[in-house]
Amino acid sequence: MMETAAGWIAPAATMIAAMMTAANLGARVTGWGFIIFTIGSICWSIVGLSTGQSNLLWTNGFLTAVNAIGIWRWLGRQAKYDDGGAAAAHKSAGANVPSLFSTGALSGAAVIGSDGSRIGTVIDGMARCDGAALAYVVVSEGGVGGVGERLHAIDPRLLIFGHEGVSTKLTAEDLMAMPVIEPDHWPEKLPD
Incomplete structure (x- = not known):
C-alpha cells in the first residue's frame, strides 16, 4: 500500500516541483518547489527501497540532500534578502529620503x-x-x-x-x- 501511494505521489510531486522552479516566480515559490521536490525524492526512495532498485534509492537519497540545500537557499537565504530589500523600499516610500527600489x-x-x-x-x-x-x-x-x-x-x-x-x-x-x-x-x- 505504501509503495503504491509513493509510486503515485513521486511523479506528481516531481512534475509539480519542476513547474514551480522552472517558472521562476520568486524565492518563496522556488523554495516551496524544492520542498515538493523533497517529497518526490523521498517517495522515489520508498519506491526504490520497496522494489529493490538500489540505483533509484541512492539517486533520490542524493537528490533529497540537494533539495534540502535548495530549500535553505530559496526559503532561507534568498527570502531574507528579498524581505530586506522590500522593507527598505517600503520604509523609504514614507520617509524624507529618495525612494528606494530593489x-x-x-x-x-x-x-x-x-x-x-x-x-x-x-x-x-x-x-x-x-x-x-x-x-x-x-x-x-x-x-x-x-x-x-x-x-x-x-x-x-x-x-x-x-x-x-x-x-x-x-x-x-x-x-x-x-x-x-x-x-x-x-x-x-x-x-x-
Whole structure:
C-alpha cells in the first residue's frame, strides 16, 4: 500500500516541483518547489527501497540532500534578502529620503502602462559602471512563455520605480512601436 501511494505521489510531486522552479516566480515559490521536490525524492526512495532498485534509492537519497540545500537557499537565504530589500523600499516610500527600489526585484517585474494594465515584463537592467546609474531597462512584450516575445531597451527615465513595482506613462502601443533588440545581442547604449 505504501509503495503504491509513493509510486503515485513521486511523479506528481516531481512534475509539480519542476513547474514551480522552472517558472521562476520568486524565492518563496522556488523554495516551496524544492520542498515538493523533497517529497518526490523521498517517495522515489520508498519506491526504490520497496522494489529493490538500489540505483533509484541512492539517486533520490542524493537528490533529497540537494533539495534540502535548495530549500535553505530559496526559503532561507534568498527570502531574507528579498524581505530586506522590500522593507527598505517600503520604509523609504514614507520617509524624507529618495525612494528606494530593489534591483533584485527588477527582473520579472510587471510594467504597468498608463491605463493601469500590464504592458510588459522587465527582463533586466543594464547599469553604467561609471556611476551605477541604469543605462537602460530591457522590457519584453507579446508572446507566450518567451516564445514570440519582443524585447525593447527602454530609457529608465520613462519608467517609474516604486516599492509596488514598475509603471510608466507609455501605452502598450508606445511600447510595441519602440525598436526591437535581439535576445542575444543587447546594445552598448540605448538605440537612437
